[in-house]
Amino acid sequence: MNNKSTLSHRKEEPENGILYLVGTPIGNLNDISQRALNILQNVSLVACEDTRQTKKIMNKFNISNKLISFNKHNSLIKIPKMVRDLKHGKSIAIVSDAGMPGICDPGEDISNSARSEGLDIVCIPGACAAITALVSSGFPSSNFVFEGFLPRKKIDRSKILLEISKNEKTTIIYESPKRLKKLLKELYEFCGGDREIMVARELTKKFEEQVGNNINEVIEFFNAKNVIGEITIVLKGINKKSDFNINKSSMKKDLNDLINAGLSLSAASKYLAKKNGVKKSEIYNLI
Numbered sequence: 289m290n291n292k293s294t295l296s297h298r299k300e301e302p303e304n305g306i307l308y309l310v311g312t313p314i315g316n317l318n319d320i321s322q323r324a325l326n327i328l329q330n331v332s333l334v335a336c337e338d339t340r341q342t343k344k345i346m347n348k349f350n351i352s353n354k355l356i357s358f359n360k361h362n363s364l365i366k367i368p369k370m371v372r373d374l375k376h377g378k379s380i381a382i383v384s385d386a387g388m389p390g391i392c393d394p395g396e397d398i399s400n401s402a403r404s405e406g407l408d409i410v411c412i413p414g415a416c417a418a419i420t421a422l423v424s425s426g427f428p429s430s431n432f433v434f435e436g437f438l439p440r441k442k443i444d445r446s447k448i449l450l451e452i453s454k455n456e457k458t459t460i461i462y463e464s465p466k467r468l469k470k471l472l473k474e475l476y477e478f479c480g481g482d483r484e485i486m487v488a489r490e491l492t493k494k495f496e497e498q499v500g501n502n503i504n505e506v507i508e509f510f511n512a513k514n515v516i517g518e519i520t521i522v523l524k525g526i527n528k529k530s531d532f533n534i535n536k537s538s539m540k541k542d543l544n545d546l547i548n549a550g551l552s553l554s555a556a557s558k559y560l561a562k563k564n565g566v567k568k569s570e571i572y573n574l575i
């Protein structure tokens with residue numbers, strides 16, 4: 289594999305033996321970058337999730353190139369073949385139906401295989417629904433959790449929902465419009481109706497919609513609607529501080545119980561502070 293300094297001086301024209309992961313729009317075709325178009329035009333071949341989708345971009349920008357299909361159904365056969373082509377000097381662009389390849393889309397496995405074979409990978413960044421929704425939400429964005437699509441199996445799903453309910457970080461979830469109401473109901477059960485949320489529908493498209501402010505309001509908004517289009521959900525993390533205020537009386541009781549059981553005020557406060565993720569002085573102040 290070439291070292292990083294070689295990569296950083298790469299020319300804009302595709303080079304032989306390189307795997308390009310090309311980000312494409314999540315709705316508005318004008319979000320494609322000049323670099324992406326250049327790569328799509330000039331690589332040896334473009335491997336796309338659905339050739340019909342990629343053709344829409346190619347046609348709009350008058351690009352023609354060899355397209356092959358590459359998706360979860362044929363990846364086991366296609367990956368070794370593409371690795372061979374790369375080793376023989378071909379340049380390949382990976383394109384998913386929308387957004388960044390590899391983000392809940394094909395791309396991860398081929399880049400993994402290419403990297404373990406010592407091949408060079410270059411990502412041409414583009415739109416991503418998760419990041420677009422996160423930034424639009426206005427929720428804390430320097431630390432966040434991306435869950436993608438939640439697991440369908442009940443036990444796995446409940447585990448993740450429980451984690452989300454306790455998470456202080458902003459959480460981003462992808463969901464199909466058919467299952468949005470069910471997921472909102474589950475979020476209500478696990479997180480309560482007051483938790484702040486933003487449901488982004490059809491981002492970057494003509495009928496883009498961003499619905500908030502809390503789970504109760506969003507459930508009410510979608511209740512009588514037939515939900516269609518692409519959906520991304522952004523959930524604000526819990527505020528341990530306000531949770532602390534809500535739970536003050538039960539913590540005071542815990543503190544008294546621990547002291548009655550023989551712990552010193554200092555030891556009991558330390559224990560409760562750790563358990564509740566707050567400062568020891570805040571537990572002290574309860575007395």
Ligand code: SAM
Pocket residue numbers: 314315384386387388389390391392393415416417418461462463464488489490491492493518519520
């Ligand atoms: N690779 C894509 C990306 O970078 O965002 C994600 C692909 S994943 C198969 C498709 C999911 O992304 C949709 O079900 C939806 O949850 C979300 N999504 C894609 N486009 C969207 C849009 N325009 N508005 C809202 N969510 C979108």
